[in-house]
Amino acid sequence: MDSLTFYIFLFIHLISLIVGFGAVLITDFFGLLWLRKQVSTKFMVEASGWAKTLIWLGWFGLVFSGLVLITQKGYVDNLTQIKLFFVAMIGANGVFLHKIHIALERLGNANMSSRLKFRIVVASIISQVGWWGAIFIGFIHRHWRHNISWPDNPWLYMAIIGGAFMALLLIGELIFGKTARKKNE
Ligand code: HEM
Structure with a gap:
């Protein structure tokens, strides 16, 4: 596993992480400034549009280099299955x-609906949980133990995490969608 190829792709993995996650943090930072009304909606939308390209570039770089790394490693343990779930x-x-x-671009200067605000908050939480989860799992594999056969049933954890976010989104759509429909009546 400790071949030159492995280290070359580990380096690409880390550079992709810097590019992708760096752009995520900058976007969230601008989002925070926007919530505090320190930057305009127009600026926030433009900045996140530029960052989007870097985030996708980083994500594809991580998947590509990760596939080579996992092939070199030769197995996918249980905790890595959860990492792959976070990546997806x-x-x-x-x-x-x-x-x-x-939707934000179309909004222009109009007021933002509670439904859209809710979607932004949930999407930001999903993004943070996914990135930190994948980083943490990658880090402990590299620096603690390569083979972690915990938990016994990774699918259960994936179902709980995925199900919780789906339920949150559904509840939000039911509550805020109803408000939006009432306003249109
Ligand atoms: C959002 C996507 C991803 C993030 C944030 C991420 C993060 C990380 C981090 C932080 C490390 C440790 C690097 C170090 O400390 O030197 C790592 C290692 C690794 N990653 Fe990823 N990774 C991602 C996607 C993937 C994918 C898609 C795969 C496989 C298909 C993968 C496979 C690996 C492997 C095999 C290692 C080395 C583990 C070991 O030494 O046992 N990663 N990753």
């Missing part, structure tokens, strides 16, 4: 965020 969750959430971004 980040990807799916990226598509959701893309839709949110389009």
Whole structure:
């Protein structure tokens, strides 16, 4: 496993992490400034649009280099299965965020609905949980133990995490969607 190829791709993995997660942190930082009304909606939308390219670049770089690393390693342990779930969750959430971004661009100077605000908050939480989860699992594999056969049933944890976010989104849509429909009546 400790071949030159492994280290070259581990380096690509880390550079991709810096590019992707760095852009996520900058976007969230601007989001925070926007919540505190220190930057305009227009600026926040433009900045997140630029960052989006870097986030996808980093994510694809991580997946590509990760696939080579896992092939070199030769096995996928239980905890890595949860890491892969986080990686997929980040990807799916990226598509959701893309839709949110389009809605924000269309909004212009109009007031933002509670439904859209709720979607932004949930998408940001999913993004943070996914990135920190994948980073933490990657880090302990590299620096503590390569083979971690915990938990016994990783699918259960994936179902709990995925189910909790789906339920949160559904509840939000029911509550805020109803408010939006009432306003239109
Ligand atoms: C959002 C995506 C990802 C993040 C944030 C991430 C993060 C990390 C981190 C922080 C490390 C430790 C690096 C070090 O300390 O030198 C690591 C190692 C690793 N990652 Fe990823 N990773 C991601 C995606 C992937 C994917 C998709 C795969 C496999 C298909 C993968 C496979 C690996 C492997 C095999 C290692 C080395 C583990 C070991 O030494 O036992 N990663 N990753």
